[in-house]
Amino acid sequence: MRETPNRELWVGCFVLVAMxxxxxxxxxxxxxxxxxxxxxxxxxxxxxxxxLKSRAQVVIGGVKVGQVxxxxxxxxxxxxxxxxxxxxxxxxxxxxxxxLTAGVLxxxxxxxxxxxxxxxxxxxEAISFTQGAVILERLIGKLIQNIGGGSSK
Amino acid sequence: MNPIAxxxxxxxxxxxxxxxxxxxxxxxxxxLGAGASPPLRLRRLVAEVYDAGVLSLLIVCVSGxxxxxxxxxxxxxxxxxxxxxxxxxxxxxxSLIRELGPVLTSLLVAGRAGSAMAAEIAAxxxxxxLDGLRMMxxxxxxxxxxxxxxxxxxxxxxxxxxxxxxxxxxxxxxxVIVLGGDAGAYLSTLxxxxxxxxxxxxxxxKAAVFGVLVGFIATYQxxxxxxxxxxVSAAATSTVVIASVATLIFDYFITALWGY
Amino acid sequence: MEIExxxxxxxxxxxxxxxxxxxxxxxxxxxVVAAASGGGKTTLLRMIACLLRPDSGxxxxxxxxDLVSLSRAESDAWRHHVGMLFQFGALLDMLTLYDNVxxxxxxxSKLTEAEIHDEVRRVFEAVGxxxxxxxxxxxxxxxxxxxxxxxxxxxxKPEVLLCDEPFSGLDPxxxxxxxxxxxxxxxxxxxTVVITSxxxxxxxxxxxxxxxxxxxxxxxxxxxxxxxxxxxxxxFFEEALSPPAVARGAS
Numbered sequence: 001m002r003e004t005p006n007r008e009l010w011v012g013c014f015v016l017v018a019m020x021x022x023x024x025x026x027x028x029x030x031x032x033x034x035x036x037x038x039x040x041x042x043x044x045x046x047x048x049x050x051x052l053k054s055r056a057q058v059v060i061g062g063v064k065v066g067q068v069x070x071x072x073x074x075x076x077x078x079x080x081x082x083x084x085x086x087x088x089x090x091x092x093x094x095x096x097x098x099x100l101t102a103g104v105l106x107x108x109x110x111x112x113x114x115x116x117x118x119x120x121x122x123x124x125e126a127i128s129f130t131q132g133a134v135i136l137e138r139l140i141g142k143l144i145q146n147i148g149g150g151s152s153k
Numbered sequence: 154m155n156p157i158a159x160x161x162x163x164x165x166x167x168x169x170x171x172x173x174x175x176x177x178x179x180x181x182x183x184x185l186g187a188g189a190s191p192p193l194r195l196r197r198l199v200a201e202v203y204d205a206g207v208l209s210l211l212i213v214c215v216s217g218x219x220x221x222x223x224x225x226x227x228x229x230x231x232x233x234x235x236x237x238x239x240x241x242x243x244x245x246x247x248s249l250i251r252e253l254g255p256v257l258t259s260l261l262v263a264g265r266a267g268s269a270m271a272a273e274i275a276a277x278x279x280x281x282x283l284d285g286l287r288m289m290x291x292x293x294x295x296x297x298x299x300x301x302x303x304x305x306x307x308x309x310x311x312x313x314x315x316x317x318x319x320x321x322x323x324x325x326x327x328x329v330i331v332l333g334g335d336a337g338a339y340l341s342t343l344x345x346x347x348x349x350x351x352x353x354x355x356x357x358x359k360a361a362v363f364g365v366l367v368g369f370i371a372t373y374q375x376x377x378x379x380x381x382x383x384x385v386s387a388a389a390t391s392t393v394v395i396a397s398v399a400t401l402i403f404d405y406f407i408t409a410l411w412g413y
Numbered sequence: 414m415e416i417e418x419x420x421x422x423x424x425x426x427x428x429x430x431x432x433x434x435x436x437x438x439x440x441x442x443x444x445v446v447a448a449a450s451g452g453g454k455t456t457l458l459r460m461i462a463c464l465l466r467p468d469s470g471x472x473x474x475x476x477x478x479d480l481v482s483l484s485r486a487e488s489d490a491w492r493h494h495v496g497m498l499f500q501f502g503a504l505l506d507m508l509t510l511y512d513n514v515x516x517x518x519x520x521x522s523k524l525t526e527a528e529i530h531d532e533v534r535r536v537f538e539a540v541g542x543x544x545x546x547x548x549x550x551x552x553x554x555x556x557x558x559x560x561x562x563x564x565x566x567x568x569x570k571p572e573v574l575l576c577d578e579p580f581s582g583l584d585p586x587x588x589x590x591x592x593x594x595x596x597x598x599x600x601x602x603x604x605t606v607v608i609t610s611x612x613x614x615x616x617x618x619x620x621x622x623x624x625x626x627x628x629x630x631x632x633x634x635x636x637x638x639x640x641x642x643x644x645x646x647x648x649f650f651e652e653a654l655s656p657p658a659v660a661r662g663a664s
Contacts, residue, residue, distance in 0.1 A: 029246065290520070
């Protein structure tokens with residue numbers, strides 16, 4: 001077969017470029033984790049998670065340190081959220097987690113607040129201090145009730 | 154027309170369709186056998202990936218970019234009404250990754266490379282090249298047809314990936330550069346919204362299935378073409394028509410079956 | 414090998430091609446199959462090559478083996494003994510001439526590339542082709558394609574050589590060359606050669622044995638006797654038998 005070197009070169013480039021595109025789509029856009037070292041996996045239970053979704057950000061003081069890996073319903077009907085955070089973080093055992101909203105209607109995320117315990121959280125351990133999502137509608141409903149109740153007295 | 158004759162014609166058409174489907178299935182099975190048995194013809198395969206893949210690169214990348222631009226514009230105009238224009242990246246990216254990338258790539262490749270593949274095989278039937286191979290006790294399915302089908306199957310997911318990447322770039326060009334949206338938001342909403350297993354892998358599986366469809370339909374049409382000039386053009390035409398319709402129909406079923 | 418067709422019946426759609434055709438191709442001789450266009454010359458060759466099956470009848474090799482009933486593997490094996498030159502060469506467009514001719518050896522023999530190279534040189538020399546190794550079939554003239562097709566037919570040293578219209582579409586000097594080539598191959602290898610042709614002049618020059626197909630049946634014999642005894646054959650070969658037109662004009 002003639003002029004195959006040229007053709008083979010083209011096919012090689014084609015495959016390489018397409019694989020690079022695929023890698024970008026999978027790893028960066030799709031969030032597939034192949035090479036990243038396993039992070040610290042923590043579990044936190046909430047009464048209410050609102051609109052929290054998997055892959056939502058986990059931040060400490062506004063700095064992204066991880067993301068939500070999975071959301072399940074626990075046996076006690078509380079929402080069990082599995083977080084994956086940077087494995088090098090030494091989080092104190094009394095760290096607390098709360099679900100916050102970016103802006104009034106923005107995405108929900110989890111903010112961690114490190115405490116002062118000398119012991120640190122290991123992978124698989126649970127965060128005991130949690131603060132669930134604030135549901136705006138309920139808040140407003142309560143407010144109206146309180147105002148109504150206040151005026152009747 | 155006599156109604157009885159009409160019913161009869163419908164029946165004849167139905168029987169004919171089922172027969173054609175049966176012949177196609179038999180062909181596909183024989184082709185699988187020929188392709189799976191050694192030797193693996195690597196040089197022939199490279200040549201076919203060149204024909205199906207590299208030669209379709211330009212049309213796929215340009216179309217991808219153009220489709221991305223349209224999505225960017227339309228998406229922006231719609232999202233603005235809800236004040237959610239920062240989600241443009243997610244809209245453009247998800248539509249491309251899940252639907253438009255695989256489907257449009259398949260339609261384009263069926264028209265560009267599938268028709269050429271069918272016509273080439275049909276021309277080999279006309280010029281007795283396949284009989285020439287048989288005379289040398291070389292199975293034409295093994296030497297000519299299987300590498301062509303396999304080349305198409307390999308090229309399709311790669312082309313679809315490039316279509317998606319260029320589409321995301323096109324959406325970026327319109328959403329960020331032309332309409333002045335936020336570059337960071339474009340990427341981060343895209344990354345937030347996209348799941349690997351549900352979206353990226355799903356799109357990839359679609360593209361692979363479409364590759365099988367186009368590859369098998371094109372080679373079947375070429376291999377069974379009538380040995381005339383009209384047969385060659387008929388093979389090319391019916392490849393484009395059948396492969397396009399099959400792509401759209403299968404698209405629904407894969408979408409329905411893939412974890413929703 | 415001697416090949417004998419017995420009572421072949423074959424029809425394409427409603428149109429009968431053979432209605433009880435019987436003929437034989439003697440061992441080591443050059444036989445020419447003549448017929449009007451559409452008379453079934455190529456069909457007969459394809460049946461001998463096992464590319465086509467008659468509806469009924471038998472094609473016997475050396476009086477014993479019947480080609481009609483061969484399985485797929487058996488016909489593959491038979492084709493190793495048969496070389497076929499197709500009307501338009503049927504070389505693979507995607508391969509160079511060298512690769513085309515070397516293909517059967519690469520597929521079926523355990524020869525090294527160097528040995529294959531020697532074999533390809535041998536057949537190229539036999540058909541008078543040189544310096545064309547790296548050309549693609551599309552870059553050749555009709556005569557060169559025929560020679561290359563012949564080279565490919567000869568590479569496996571066939572005992573039976575089938576040539577479909579080897580003289581069509583060639584200029585008279587090239588026709589003469591191809592005739593000489595076929596005669597040389599026949600003499601050197603002793604292969605049974607079956608040629609289809611409607612060129613009366615070439616047929617008269619090279620045929621040891623003539624098979625004339627008409628209306629689905631065949632008459633056969635040496636060209637000289639057939640022309641003498643059969644009016645239809647005489648009619649077909651009139652051009653070759655009458656004195657050349659130029660000579661007539663001069664006299």
